[in-house]
Amino acid sequence: MGRLVLRRLGATVPVLILVTAGVFALLHLTPGDPIDVMMAESVDATVKENLRRELGLDRPLYVQYAAWMGRLLRGDLGRSIRNGEPVIESVSRRLRPSLELALLAMTVSLVIAVPVGLLCAVRRNTPIDRAGATFAVFGICMPNFLLALLLIFFFGVTLRWLPVSGYTDPLAEGWNGLRSLVLPAVTLGLALAAVVTRTLRSSVLEALTEDYVRTARAKGLSEWRVIRAHVLKNALIPVVTVLGLQLGTLIGGAVITEYVFALPGVGRLVVDAVFARDYPLVQGVVLLIAVGFILSNLVVDVLYGWIDPRIRSR
Amino acid sequence: MASNASRREFLLMCAVASGAPLASLDPRPAGAADVPKKGGTLRVGFYIEAATMDPHLSGSKIDRQVYHNIYEPLVTLDVKLGIKPGLAESWQQPDAKTLIFKLRRGVKFHDGTDFNAEAARFNFNRMKTEPKSVRKGEVASIDSVDVVDAYTIKLNLKRPDAALLATLTDRAGMMVSPKVVQERGAELERNAKGAGTGPFEFVEWVKDDHLLIKRNESYWSKQGGPYLDRVRYRPIPDDTVKLQSLQTGEIDVMDYVQPRDVAAVKADRNVVVVDVPSLADFAYQLNHTRTPFNTKALRQAVAYALDLEQIVKGVWLNVGVPANGPIPPTSWAYDRSIAPIRRDLARSKAKLGEGGQPNGFSFTLTTNNIPINVQEAEVIQAQLREASISMKIKLVDSATLLSDGNTRNFEMISYQWSGRPDPDGNTYQFYRTTPGSSLNWSGISNPQIDALLDRTREVSNQAERKKLFSDLTKILQEELPMVFIVHPIEPKAFSPKVRGYEPIPDGMMRFRDVWLQ
Numbered sequence: 001m002g003r004l005v006l007r008r009l010g011a012t013v014p015v016l017i018l019v020t021a022g023v024f025a026l027l028h029l030t031p032g033d034p035i036d037v038m039m040a041e042s043v044d045a046t047v048k049e050n051l052r053r054e055l056g057l058d059r060p061l062y063v064q065y066a067a068w069m070g071r072l073l074r075g076d077l078g079r080s081i082r083n084g085e086p087v088i089e090s091v092s093r094r095l096r097p098s099l100e101l102a103l104l105a106m107t108v109s110l111v112i113a114v115p116v117g118l119l120c121a122v123r124r125n126t127p128i129d130r131a132g133a134t135f136a137v138f139g140i141c142m143p144n145f146l147l148a149l150l151l152i153f154f155f156g157v158t159l160r161w162l163p164v165s166g167y168t169d170p171l172a173e174g175w176n177g178l179r180s181l182v183l184p185a186v187t188l189g190l191a192l193a194a195v196v197t198r199t200l201r202s203s204v205l206e207a208l209t210e211d212y213v214r215t216a217r218a219k220g221l222s223e224w225r226v227i228r229a230h231v232l233k234n235a236l237i238p239v240v241t242v243l244g245l246q247l248g249t250l251i252g253g254a255v256i257t258e259y260v261f262a263l264p265g266v267g268r269l270v271v272d273a274v275f276a277r278d279y280p281l282v283q284g285v286v287l288l289i290a291v292g293f294i295l296s297n298l299v300v301d302v303l304y305g306w307i308d309p310r311i312r313s314r
Numbered sequence: 315m316a317s318n319a320s321r322r323e324f325l326l327m328c329a330v331a332s333g334a335p336l337a338s339l340d341p342r343p344a345g346a347a348d349v350p351k352k353g354g355t356l357r358v359g360f361y362i363e364a365a366t367m368d369p370h371l372s373g374s375k376i377d378r379q380v381y382h383n384i385y386e387p388l389v390t391l392d393v394k395l396g397i398k399p400g401l402a403e404s405w406q407q408p409d410a411k412t413l414i415f416k417l418r419r420g421v422k423f424h425d426g427t428d429f430n431a432e433a434a435r436f437n438f439n440r441m442k443t444e445p446k447s448v449r450k451g452e453v454a455s456i457d458s459v460d461v462v463d464a465y466t467i468k469l470n471l472k473r474p475d476a477a478l479l480a481t482l483t484d485r486a487g488m489m490v491s492p493k494v495v496q497e498r499g500a501e502l503e504r505n506a507k508g509a510g511t512g513p514f515e516f517v518e519w520v521k522d523d524h525l526l527i528k529r530n531e532s533y534w535s536k537q538g539g540p541y542l543d544r545v546r547y548r549p550i551p552d553d554t555v556k557l558q559s560l561q562t563g564e565i566d567v568m569d570y571v572q573p574r575d576v577a578a579v580k581a582d583r584n585v586v587v588v589d590v591p592s593l594a595d596f597a598y599q600l601n602h603t604r605t606p607f608n609t610k611a612l613r614q615a616v617a618y619a620l621d622l623e624q625i626v627k628g629v630w631l632n633v634g635v636p637a638n639g640p641i642p643p644t645s646w647a648y649d650r651s652i653a654p655i656r657r658d659l660a661r662s663k664a665k666l667g668e669g670g671q672p673n674g675f676s677f678t679l680t681t682n683n684i685p686i687n688v689q690e691a692e693v694i695q696a697q698l699r700e701a702s703i704s705m706k707i708k709l710v711d712s713a714t715l716l717s718d719g720n721t722r723n724f725e726m727i728s729y730q731w732s733g734r735p736d737p738d739g740n741t742y743q744f745y746r747t748t749p750g751s752s753l754n755w756s757g758i759s760n761p762q763i764d765a766l767l768d769r770t771r772e773v774s775n776q777a778e779r780k781k782l783f784s785d786l787t788k789i790l791q792e793e794l795p796m797v798f799i800v801h802p803i804e805p806k807a808f809s810p811k812v813r814g815y816e817p818i819p820d821g822m823m824r825f826r827d828v829w830l831q
Contacts, residue, residue: 038365094522
């Protein structure tokens with residue numbers, strides 16, 4: 001297991017270099033630069049040129065990238081061009097709401113998907129199964145922003161049960177914090193639940209045809225016991241894969257949900273930074289999102305080993 | 315006619331807005347309940363986040379909303395855009411190149427240090443020399459600042475600048491504590507603790523979540539406010555959600571109501587809408603340095619093909635008025651005798667022939683990828699098609715727009731200027747011949763316009779300046795560095811318990827005298 005983790009960590013280095021270099025190149029190929037944005041009202045071209053020189057934006061791209069890498073190796077992500085704040089501070093402050101939202105969304109999706117997925121598989125080709133399929137199609141097709149607005153209208157404006165927008169930290173104000181995250185978590189969780197439901201249904205169906213299930217039934221175990229002890233664990237591998245891949249997306253890619261609910265998350269930070277052409281900030285956030293993806297995949301691999309000993313021994 | 319009616323309504327609204335300050339937004343008769351009282355937190359919803367807390371480095375309009383409560387300029391605007399004392403008690407102009415300010419005594423920055431002539435000089439010098447200063451252009455006419463005595467400063471100008479006083483009503487006139495700059499200069503961008511003299515003090519700013527300011531208990535003015543304990547600004551990027559936050563009472567004020575929402579919000583009894591006429595000038599710059607718009611007749615062909623009334627009615631839903639030029643109806647310099655350019659397809663056709671394109675031509679419009687801009691572009695595209703002019707639409711983000719504009723990499727490009735209280739701020743930098751890049755993206759260079767613009771800065775008599783700006787507007791309608799579209803109204807919405815808001819046409823929300831019922 002230790003070797004697996006080490007090998008996977010070693011493999012992340014080239015991935016990170018590729019990702020950051022790619023983003024760096026794309027960002028600089030995009031028209032517009034941070035000085036134009038900061039000085040939209042200023043008129044003097046020489047003022048802008050001086051500032052560009054001072055910030056090192058006039059140097060060749062590979063020099064700028066090497067300088068950024070050099071600082072990174074010393075543990076320095078640099079400072080935002082727009083407001084001078086250290087990138088690491090901006091990102092770490094945003095990470096908390098994003099993580100909380102991601103975990104809550106995942107919880108929402110599991111609470112829905114595990115029973116629905118199981119039920120659909122066990123009651124295959126019945127109206128229950130078809131209802132589950134309808135739910136899944138609805139969840140996958142429903143655009144995030146529309147679902148968010150509908151939820152806000154219904155639970156925030158009409159019933160007034162939950163706040164319309166904004167973020168309160170659940171770790172600081174438990175109840176109010178949870179209330180502020182419920183609607184965004186449901187928005188994200190519903191789509192994820194749809195995917196997980198379908199994945200779980202098919203993997204349970206597959207497991208149900210295995211020999212060990214027939215053996216278990218032959219032993220006289222109750223159907224519930226068969227599913228809980230034998231089917232579910234074996235059917236979880238694809239589900240863990242899906243969730244692992246989605247965790248990274250939930251942390252860094254919940255931009256629309258963050259915008260609609262005015263949540264101060266990582267997704268919004270990176271999009272605003274792109275619009276402002278705040279290069280160091282974009283680079284820093286992208287790097288951390290990439291690290292997040294890699295780590296969540298690593299966790300998935302470790303979980304595989306735990307769920308399925310055959311993978312561990314390989 | 316529809317446009318006249320809507321313009322009349324607009325002017326009427328300006329008159330209402332510039333009349334008695336809306337001590338109460340509520341139509342109920344004044345009573346004991348209308349005596350301002352202290353206390354409460356005002357929760358304000360904004361569409362985006364402020365960019366920086368340093369007024370000398372600020373390049374975005376939203377920042378100013380916060381500044382006008384934390385910082386104070388030397389002079390301020392009244393509802394009629396007149397200039398009244400701010401941190402300067404009085405001023406005089408012994409000659410066209412000298413401006414003397416008598417500063418208010420007994421004013422302290424929030425960090426406890428004194429505001430005086432030395433502090434004022436420090437601020438002007440910072441605006442002129444700080445590398446990241448965005449104020450350089452605005453204070454360019456100031457050659458040097460002399461401290462005459464502890465509370466008197468003298469601005470020595472390089473050239474006459476009749477617009478300077480109005481410029482000093484905003485960020486270029488805002489005074490920042492020299493101690494804060496010296497001790498925490500770089501941090502000032504995100505932490506303005508102790509930095510201003512205004513009715514409210516900066517408390518904290520949690521990016522993308524909230525910005526909090528509190529009442530300045532030792533504010534120099536003992537008349538009126540500040541009444542509110544605190545003001546909490548929140549960025550809510552989605553317009554629908556922002557509006558719903560107001561309707562459900564999660565916020566008390568929203569900075570801007572989208573034209574599409576205005577009618578519905580006005581029908582809601584739980585919300586009070588104030589139409590604040592703006593100084594803004596929304597237009598399209600035409601590139602004079604390359605084909606097709608280096609040909610004057612083709613610029614005119616486009617202008618005569620546009621139906622501004624239809625655009626203002628269909629896209630802006632009459633939350634604005636058709637523009638006759640860069641100067642908005644709120645300004646003393648607005649000349650209502652000059653009509654906006656009228657649609658005339660026959661004339662447009664004739665101009666096509668004159669410009670050597672009798673069968674029409676095609677060009678590309680560069681514009682921001684935001685819904686109202688896209689709608690406007692599509693309407694313009696349809697109107698031009700009827701005049702045999704084919705227009706492609708290129709949608710970009712604002713950084714690309716600025717870059718394309720600055721490098722003149724466009725044929726026609728959207729330009730939305732928030733406007734300045736003196737007409738100079740809506741004209742000079744856009745139409746004066748300037749080498750290198752500037753806001754004169756069109757590249758217009760016309761000796762007659764240059765002479766007029768220079769003259770508007772030299773003359774201090776307002777009637778005479780107004781005449782010059784009228785002449786300028788007529789020439790601009792002929793030369794067309796821009797096609798002018800609309801002067802938008804910026805409706806703001808309030809909870810009925812918010813009182814004492816004065817709608818000054820620069821659109822800034824000053825909360826000094828605002829209180830909660």
